[in-house]
Amino acid sequence: MTASAAAINAIEDVSFGPAASKRDWAAWTTVGADGRRRLELAVDNVDCAACMGDIERAAARIRGVASPRLNLTTRRLTVALERDDADLEGLLTALDAVGHPARPFDPALARGAASTEMRRLLTSLATAGFGAMNVMMLSVAIWSGNVTDITPETRDFFHAVSALIALPCIAVAGRPFFSSAWRAVRRGGVTMDLPISVGVTLATAYSFVNTLTRQQEAYFDSALMLLFFLLCGRVLDELMRRRTALEAETLAALRTDTAVKIEPTGELVETPASKIAPGDLVLVRPGERAPVDGVIARGASEFDLSIMTGETTPVAAVVGTEICAGACNGSGAVELRASRPASGSFLDEVERLLRAAGDARSRTRRLADRVARFYTPVVHLGALSTLIGWLAAGADWRTALVNAIAVLIITCPCALALAIPAVQVVAAGRLFRDGVLLNAGDAIERFATVDTVLFDKTGTLTEPERRITDLADIDPALAGRAARLASRSRHPLARALAMAAGATENASATEVVERPGQGVEGRVDGRRARLGSPTFCGVAATKLAAAEERRPRATFIAYREDDSEPTLIAVEQRIRPDARDAVAALRKAGLAIEIISGDRPDAVASVAAELGVGRWRARQTPADKIARLEQLKASGRRTLMVGDGMNDAPALAAAHASLAPASGVDVAQVAADAVLLDGRLKAVPDLLAISRCARSAMIENLAFAIVYNVAAVPIAVTGHASPLVAALAMSGSSLVVTVNALRLRSARAVSGGERRLVEARA
Template structure:
């Protein structure tokens, strides 16, 4: 970014006088960079806060002084060796994709070169033991040099750039000993080749680059960044609104043009794009994604509606209280960012090890060279020994210890239906001792189910599912999801506010089929009788000819929820439920699962407060939730998992996603996380033991750079093989149940009186 860029235009001034600037930072390679940047910016006394989110590399800077120049932040970052850009989600995605492509190219170049140089080296090794001539050996060494030098210059760029940046900023990272070891090995190899020596170490340097690049690529694959939060919210809220003029004329305008006090029209089936008060019209809204309340709330004049809610039935005229800014969605987004920034300060296991590793490597290599020279060795021999120390201590095993385990564990979790989204998800989940579940859509199925399916004739149930395929109503959509691949009836049409009707069979003599409210289907008496035993259910009626049936719709617990909760409790986890739903449904769910610790009616901030209280007690919480109202809690918890059916913002805030209707993947995730974390620690232990044995031998001069490279490769292979233990035992995938097998012992969730369904 050019220094002439006007960063002051990007500064946001909040109502409390705080000025805020978001920047995306280039050059961040490990979580230790958090401390370097935040401590480096602390020298600017005007800054009240400078927090770096390692997950998306976003720096949030805040100050109050009116004449503070934001270019001072940019300049200070440049002094520390980091380049800053305005935070733009789309630009960040482009930077990440370009970085990944470059790493893959470097890995491919290093791998191809290492294979070819190794073929030449094998010929030299075997020839040294037999009858190779000096000319032939030099020729092979020169060919190796012609391959290795340009390869290192290209494939080593990720390490050389970061090492140069660290040195210029007077800091120390793991890239410094890597770059130093590779450069010295190449330089010494070139010197040995010029002087017709028996050995050169081009293979060692390039192989070292290959293993380290492999670890970095694996780490990059695992570290998916949270991004496009604003875009997700915009998609949820909508980009436009229908504004009513003074004469009642309706016009569609961009959301940014809507002002508080305007009147907007929200049609049935549309998502509300503003916060406001209903002036005219009556309907019911589905605000479960926003508030967690599963009941479809009736609204009329004077009622509050929030951006993100779905208008189900009638047209509403809403007076705007907040539109493009200041809505409930914006508040949720702010809570998510605050929580994510706090959690991003967590340092991964490998990062913590790397912080003390680099200085020890340098001191050891320097002390080795000085010690040998004091003992009378020449500069050449002292440098050879120091290079052997640098190579044998180069952190290949350390670089692979965590990423290799993560890849194996993530593959095993994928087969179990869990998708990891962050590089440190396994380590955080392994540390958790408490699991907190949201209720709606998490402990329960995402959509309501027919709970009396066994009492309905199969052909009527099938007809209802096929009719539901022709409706946009949310309850009809839930029923259509159980159509099991069947197609809608030809010519089916939806009558707004009533239901769906279709003619079955050829004319004349066609039979009429209907799906909708009991009145629409002529099934009032059957609906009254059915609701007598389940007054809180939602009823949908179906009629085919003169045959009628009513279906009771409930959200039900996931099929294995009770078994999974019991299993987690046996493993020592404390279980709790935090829900935005009403007290009775939450109490019913808690009772059905045997959970004693639960709270209901919580807003997003209330869930964060509850998690903070648990953290104050020393508990580390794994949050499992799916709604927009869960997103801040998912970001604030020590670790988090979300169903793949969750809201976009909830998904982006979670460390992992689980697939399917069963809850078993959550238990699999925490069990495997503990196993994988143990393997990570074992791998780091292997790396430490390897160094305790190999480094003294190298210091004593018993190890040449060639042997050092072989030992380094051997330790990397051992670490990789040990990582294969981070797997779950094989398990056959559990099949979901058809409609007729839907559990019939629901706990009440969608509470509202019977109403016109599709």
């Protein structure tokens, strides 16, 4: 084998294209918070919604592949793997067959590809602008001369110079549209770039023939102006999408690639963070960032948790404190017990949610995509009918062709295709800056129609950190065992007990099972133990009533070992500082408010009275919460459920719309339509207000796009719009919907402005 052949083979092996011989797919798959295996692929040649449909349909036909979702922001395809023998090589082959080569996603390569794409668009835009300005100057001279004293020879010379400038400029500036249209034609499909390419090509060819035959009219300026304005819209769209993606990259930059693992022998080994498994011990030195999510097992320090809470003030961290990946350690070295792998960390979930928000597919967007898909053949049929109609009416072929070209240009479906995605991308970025991540395709529309808000109490209206008030009265050994079991749960009450009792990892709980709405059970020091609600632990009703009478503001959890008498543990709650303002803002906006909690009546009543909420329900099981939601739904109400616990997950999934703080358990976040990254309730009225503005903008854009096309087609068909006027009208319509979407960035939030969730630090 020659050196050049070996080099070619080496390149093919790392390209992950069809020539690659074998891949370790396990290295590229991840497990999400919902337990499903996922694979992410970087896909080439993605230009519009039609490309998305082709790619997703091709992926859905592959064995073992489910739920394919393409993100236009990153040109990243995410698929769920339902079988261990999923045909992933066949997936790459299928994507290549529809004109979209793919490879396993690599962040570094993706950033390079995004930069290359932007440079390509900017080069095309600059070329179109240069050509349009110069040809337009010549065209103005020709138009002026046609009504004064220009000679035919001078006009023909100007047309020839225009052709020399326009032809290479159109070839370069139109490349993004021509290549996309050609790929669509080769596979027998249509995209919105096809009528654009046909219109530009016909206008250029017609003008070139007229120049050669010394005719009076040429439309090089129309073709270049059309490309220039289309590229302006495409660059703006790309910038909006990249802006949202950059928010996630800011968080991703906080991730560390390596970790110092503490082996069972005590040896310190530097290893890739991706190799850290749940249960591993990791050393985090002062000034370093946590490589994974975990719980402090030894040591004490202060951590900057601003990536999660938005607060830059360092927070004291002791044994039992939960630390998220990317949190910066302050003064002391600590040992961190990993609770999740790096691929499932808080930062990873934020990126996943943000990607989902950037590519959200709402009902309105799905409607717009379907209309755009069928619109292209209709446009071609309309242009052909215009050509035939004018010829049948006795017009010469030049007039008929010019009018057909005008129809093609003026009806390009760019405004229709941008109407919904532009709003969604801007809204997702605005909400992210306000501390909210969307997690569902139609979330914006559903948030916009909410008229009733139901709050869980514990951990939602109250702060997630609790204060154990009677730990000194409990046997220290018993409290320690209860804390070790509590350390295996993410529920706020369990975390409070683990921190207060100083849970250590010397003897961890085993066989741990979380019971939604009840508590957690497992084995500690050989004893079968339960920790959770008093009912779950078998506390007698009289004993619980007496304890509640002594501490009316406290919430009680219980701990029980084997068949011994259960122990009650009192936990005090503090209402979140912004809860009153959030409730007041929601009430001012005309929304009905309820508190629905699993806590006892006097505790719920106390919080409701302090917040001024008249309707509340206590001792609600997950089934009770769902029943209440169904009752409200039957009465015509559209509900927003805000909750953070595992027992809230069924209600979050059942509500019309749902929201969970980032401090809540994973199941609640997966079930919710959006996540409050910093836990501030002031973001709730802001979310609803911005969603309403976004929904209005979607409807306005869609209505404008439809009205524009209905009004523009007769004008072009009847010959009242030249190709230049058609180009200006069509480009202007695209800019109108884009500018209308950008208004969301300056929409006034209810709480009085934006908050930057994350500030990049050196």
